[in-house]
Amino acid sequence: MRVVLGVGGGIAAYKAASLLRLFTEAGHDVTAVPTEAALSFVGKATWEALSGKPVRTSVFEAVETVNHVRLGHEAELIVVAPATADLLARAAGGHADDLLTNALLMARCPVLMAPAMHTEMWRHPATQANVATLRSRGVAVMDPAEGRLTGKDSGPGRLPEPEEIFAEALRLVAAGSKTMDDAGRAPEEGPLAGRRVLVSAGGTREAIDPVRFLGNRSSGKQGVAIARAALRAGASVTLVAAHLEVPPPAGVELVSVESALELHGEMVERASAADGVIMAAAVADFRPARPQRSKIKKRDDVPDEPIALVRNPDILVDLVRQRDGEGGHQIIVGFAAETGDEGADVLEYGRAKLERKGCELLVVNEVGTDRVFGQDENSVTILAKDGAEPQHVAGSKDEVADAVVLRLARALDAR
Template sequence: MRVVLGVGGGIAAYKVASLLRLFTEAGHDVTVIPTDAATRFVGTATWEALSGNPVSNSVWDDVDRVNHVRLGHEADLIMVAPATADVLARAAAGLADDLLTGTLLMARGPVFMAPAMHTEMWQHAATRANVETLRSRGVTVMDPASGRLTGADSGPGRLPEPADIFDAALAAVARATHGGDGALRGKRVTISAGGTREPLDPVRFLGNRSSGKQGMALAEAALAEGAEVTLVLAHAEVPAPRGCEVVRVETALELRDAVLEALPGTDVLIMAAAVADFRPAELMDTKIKKTDDGADPVITLVRNPDVLREAVLARQGMVEEGRSEPLVIAGFAAETGDATADPLTHARAKLERKGCDFLVLNVVGTGLVFGQDTNEVLILDPAGGEPVPAGGSKRAVADAVVAHVATLLPA
């Protein structure tokens, strides 16, 4: 990804060196454009050494390349950190009096700004109006952190930590790249993903074939719709998308605890993890070994908790306690069918038992769903209507599921 990193003239510019390092270490090509004031805090030699690219803040350098046009057109992301009150004002007014503001006017991709300034400046009506103007034009303006400022003062206006800016900027790129009309903007979405592992001994475990790909696609789709996403992640073969808060778990019990802990602050819960139905009754302290007498070991299994059902019951308790915002809960069912019923019949019965708002049916089997890049599902409504099919890439399925979630939320 080609990134233009604008640096405003504030004391927080020193923290942006760490932000630049995060981008370059992730393999992105970064061109730094500091303002004149920014170079009084951090010199151009630092930016050139960390980015590996030449640095200029003048429209009069490399005139033959028309840098402000070229950089604005080529950038996959233009971001400014710290975005000072002055930079915000000039960007909102559409000024183009240096290389940075000229490049901002030429932007074709997403623009992201991380403000930092004194509290009174951030709270001033002029700054607030400038921020709203930029946001109305599609610019992502991150709220500053609250904490120690220059001198002894403290309050809102502190530059967020570089890792937080990095994650939020990549989430903004994901929203711009993958589309979405912000149907989940302002909503908190918790998604469970991956396959749980139930240990037998220090070496072995009971597991399943889940790759976590569908859960990751759901997280990407929710991010693209503007949601804040918490990913409760068991074992997965693919990395979590940037922009998520990731809670790592291994067992069904750990997943249950993480989901229930996240529930009170959640607007949407999507249970896409492949949670083991059973676990060994006893965890051996040492590796189970073959015995000389040839006897086969006997492993007793016990039921794991029904996490989806517990979440539904917890929601009922929250409603009784006066929770004002509704909570949408969606489940996934992996079914094979058997001698008693087909997969759809099993899924309908599961939806009735669980009590969630809808259920996504995966028909699984050898070479189906697990580990694949494509999927075919049916979205089941508890009212008993016709199932809604969705298929194609796992991202396409995720988009369909997230779109269905949006229909269940208040406008």
């Protein structure tokens, strides 16, 4: 695959060298196109040594090959990492003042941009507007990672790790849904094209005091994989995310929550506008009845007070009840993390839960300390309200996600 690796002028440019190596070691033909500012951080010799190709930044170099047109026209993938605030602005504005922005204007292949900048720059309305503009044109823009920045402060603005960018780039190429047509538009294709899908993911955290919380082992990997699969299927995706240990996929509308009550509020508010709802979040069944405003102290002179718990609302049941009360059209998919016991096995509990919840599909998996939560593999059984034969799916969480999304698409078509 012919890859153009654009490198913006930020301190994170050094990470792009590792990204280049990932592509070349996988057998891809990579041309590095740094901006002039990027060369202040990582020199031309590094890019040439790693790519095995001459490095150019200006449209006035290799003019005899019409390089500023040829690069973008021949590319099968363009990745920009880091994409600085300035580079995002120039790309959104259609500027063509260096070789990289010319290549971006010529591209009719998948384009992935991985931003990196200071938190205030990322959150600035101008940057957010530029990101929205690029995404509306079919460009995949990853959200930056959170963590330590150049100075002592922390926040969203770190470049995602090279392995994450590499994986997202390959998924983008495999999906093909972000390839632009000759007018620069993303095509309408895929089993969920034109549909709106609402997905929840991650584990909720229920505050005990400002320091401690009740939580669960969910990493959010399966919910994130489902959001990614829905995007590949052509849907417009909103991801309501509790605690995640993996980054959300580029291209979703991200809504961050912490507690079950917050998740409940966002899902109920947004469900009516969706065609499909997938409740993949691991929601706490209970929360502390009286979370403390200050940290609970350990004391030897008084006995420890028990923590009283109250039940959280059942989000899945409330979504079904709201839809039925409004005469809505949504297909609702639930998840059931189950363990068997002497009373019944996992599937028996799953069937009972499907009957009780009232959703159209229920994805049942057996969980444990070394199963499902935090793992890259999953094994599930998809149960259907209409009595269809249970479908067993085992493999990576992306493979499970594809199966769930396809079942959602088929249910929407049937309805």
